[in-house]
Amino acid sequence: MRLYFFVKINYNNHLDNKMHIIFDINKYLQKGEHIMSKINVALIFGGKSGEHEVSLLSAASICKHINRDKYNVFTIGITKEGRWMFYDGNEENIKNGSWVDLANQNVEINLIPSGNKEVGLKFEDGRVEKIDVLFPVLHGPYGEDGTIQGLFEISQIPYVGCGVLASSVGMDKLICKKVFSQIGLPQVDYTYTNRWEFNTNKDQELNNIEEKLNYPIFVKPANLGSSVGISKATNREELLVGIEEALKYDSRIVLEKGINAREIEVAVIGNEEVKASIAGEIKPAKDFYDYEDKYINGASTYDIPANIKTEDMEDIRRMAIEAFKGIDGKGLSRVDFFIDKDSGEIFINEINTLPGFTNISMYPKMWEATGLEYPKLIDRLIGLALDSKK
Known part of the structure; x- marks a missing residue:
């Protein structure tokens, strides 16, 4: 493709004499001249x-x-x-x-x-x-x-996005919980099991889980996102079914104490300098924000910004940045929190190093509400990727 540009010439130092000359850029490219390209x-x-x-x-x-x-x-x-x-x-x-x-x-x-x-x-x-x-x-x-x-x-x-270490840690809910514990971020009580131990002695594993956690209990595959394979158990029978379902997706299972919680999310962006968006609140149409709600029927609603106290907003944004830096994050992540409706306590839930970018996804919506529109967000993420390799 032949490219052209216009150059304004200051002829005899008189700006009134404006001449526009069309230059064939291809001639200059042959001489090694540099032009901006896509x-x-x-x-x-x-x-x-x-x-x-x-x-x-x-x-x-x-x-x-x-x-x-x-x-x-x-x-x-x-x-x-x-x-x-x-x-x-x-x-x-x-x-x-x-x-x-x-x-x-x-x-x-x-x-x-x-x-x-x-x-x-x-x-x-x-x-x-x-x-x-x-x-x-x-x-x-x-x-x-x-x-x-x-x-x-x-x-x-x-x-674009997090590197090998941050991606693997962020994806593994169990390892991520241990990292969050190490850096002092508050979490709900949890335990875990795996396919071999569970199938070897189901009754014993169920007993161990019930000794550590009260119902309701959330059952999650350790390595999966978008709420795939997650269930809520209110009794032993539901717990058994939930674990067997989760084991279809992963060999390791995380189990969490269920609390009466508000679900708060915040978006982070950056490499060395990390910024957090204003937080949003998910209002699930069901007991919890599941895959169907996130990507199919869109029945859940949300508030951006979340209707929470100013100090809670700032604490959540601060902890989101701490979590991101704690796993050596780069580029982007979405960090999810709970606020206990009864006690007001804030707990970190998980970090998603490649959050959804659909038309109903919270990550771009939270940045848009913070002042960074979708096309500019894409620009920023690509720029961070290029900067990380300089």
């Missing part, structure tokens, strides 16, 4: 986790809002079977899943420096598009648990 962003979505559909919604939303004047967007989808494919089309086909049938399987995706292969996307005509920054929107295992971040580190391409 940033090549590879948006990676889909994946093998139980949150595949959530990822499609997030990717479609980012595609819709990203500044195309500033970025060339290359969309790379990962099927549920783990196949990587290049898709060049509109966001609606990402959202509804038809991108798989429309993908161009002749485009070679190479993120690993090896031999004479160039890192980037190789098209049928031999053209290779270098990727300047990777933008993963892969929720759940194989996406926000540090595994794909390790691949990105090997590729030496800057990427």
Whole structure:
């Protein structure tokens, strides 16, 4: 493509003599002159986790809002079977899943420096598009648990979001709870079990759990997000069913004491300098904010900002930053809290290192309410990714 620009010349030092001369930039490029070019962003979505559909919604939303004047967007989808494919089309086909049938399987995706292969996307005509920054929107295992971040580190391409350590710690609810305990963040009482111990002696494990926690008890897979596999048990029979359901998703289970709680969330952004948004409150349509409410029916409501005391707002924002720094976070995270309706105590619940970016997701909504609109938020996250590799 031939590019042109206009230059205003101060002729004989008289500003009144304005001349506009069209220059063919291509001549200057041949001489090594530098001009501003678009940033090549590879948006990676889909994946093998139980949150595949959530990822499609997030990717479609980012595609819709990203500044195309500033970025060339290359969309790379990962099927549920783990196949990587290049898709060049509109966001609606990402959202509804038809991108798989429309993908161009002749485009070679190479993120690993090896031999004479160039890192980037190789098209049928031999053209290779270098990727300047990777933008993963892969929720759940194989996406926000540090595994794909390790691949990105090997590729030496800057990427949006937390690194390997923060991603893996943030994804593992049990390990994350231990880190939060170490840095002094308040949490509800909890315990844990695993598939082997539970299946070896179910009655004994149930007895151990009931000795440590009073009902109601929340049952959660240790490594999963978006409330997948989570249940609330009010008796031993429900506890057994909940654990067996959670074990379908992970081999380790976290069990938490249920409290009469308000659910508060806050968004954080930054690398070394970290900022927290104003907090929002989720008002679940059911007993708790589950997968169906988050991504399907949208029956729950929310308040942004949360209607809480000023000092509670500041404490929550402070603790969110502490939690993010505590796991060595980079880029972005959403941090979730409980406020006990009876005692007023604040407890940290968990941190999500790759929160949802759908049109009803809290992360972009909280930043928008804080003054950072969606396209600018995307800009900021890409900028942080590029800054982290300088």
